[in-house]
Amino acid sequence: MILDFKVSHLKKWHQPTNSNQALIHFIKQAQNNAGFSNLELVKRMGFRNTNKAMRRLHHFERSGQLAPIYRQKIIQVLGLNKADIEQIEQQHSDHQWLQLALFIRHFNQIWSHRKMIVRHPDYANVSFPGLYLSVAYLQVPNYNLGLLLQHYMNGDWMESSVCCGDFHIVGAGGSPxxxxxxxxxFCGQCQNQKHYTTAxxxxxxxxxxAIKPVCEQRLTDKTMTDLLRDFSLLID
Ligand SMILES: [Zn+2]
Known part of the structure; x- marks a missing residue:
């Protein structure tokens, strides 16, 4: 199934997924620290129907979406601070999609500078919400612009049958x-964004x-906005 959506709908579509990626990490970390298995966690949450509760928990691990009652019980059982969770959500909702939109809008210019970008730690390590690889049960390093461009340069993370041009995958998640x-x-031709299930x-x-990063993987203070300014691609 392919779900099309306009840029104006992106926030609505992706805000839960992305804000909750941090939330998933936060809660799983707390769960690990407490030493609870998933089954133990749902039992402590007081659910009698553990199968149903486990399905909900798995749904949360994929989508980051928790029904209010589950959220409240998880906070209780793991001894979390509600304000911490609200802060995580707030941080991610603030200008969340601006950097992704800039990346797509200026992709052709970024692409023309790709060889320099992938080699420069400050630029290759630029990341933004929506750029990720998330794999259930596996640790995956933080994704960044350099890795993404390297994939495209290898002809990977692209599909030709999704839209009118080469479709460039920016974020992917799931469980093998x-x-x-x-x-x-996004589509390299029409720039439309799509969110879909993938086989x-x-x-x-x-x-x-298979990818071998061509430069050091580390954090950078640079953002997509900085990169575009440094390359004189963004004039404001
Ligand atoms: Zn297209």
Whole structure:
């Protein structure tokens, strides 16, 4: 199934997924620290129907969406601070999609500077919400612009049958085991963004495993806005 959406709908579509990527990490970390298995966690949450509760928990691990009652109980059981969770959500909702929109709008110019960008740690390590690889049960490093451009340069993370031009995948998540995989990205031709379930997740993972970053992987203070300004691609 392919779900099209306009840029104006992006926030609505992706805000829960992305803000909750941080939330998933935050809660799983707390769960790990507490030493609770998933089953133990839902039992402590007081749910009698553990199968149903486990399905909800798995849904949360994929989508980051929790029904209010689950959220409240998880906070209680893991001894979390509600304000911390609200802060995580706030941080991610603030200008969340601006950097992604800039990347897509200026992609052709960024592409023309790709060889320099992938080699320069300050630019290659630029990241933004929406740029990610998330794999259930596996640790995946933070994704960044350099890795993404390297994929495109290898002809990976691109699909030709999704839109009118080469479709560039920017973010992908899922579980190779359950087969529940999604990705999103943009068309290089019409710049439309799409979010869809993908049967190609294994191919994306394979490319990820094969990639050898051409520069040091580290944090950078640079943002997409900085990169565009430094390359004189953004004039404001
Ligand atoms: Zn298109």
């Amino acid at each position: 085991l359950s087969g529940r995989n999604t990705c999103h990205g 190609q997740f294994g191919t994306l993972l394979k490319a990820h495993k």
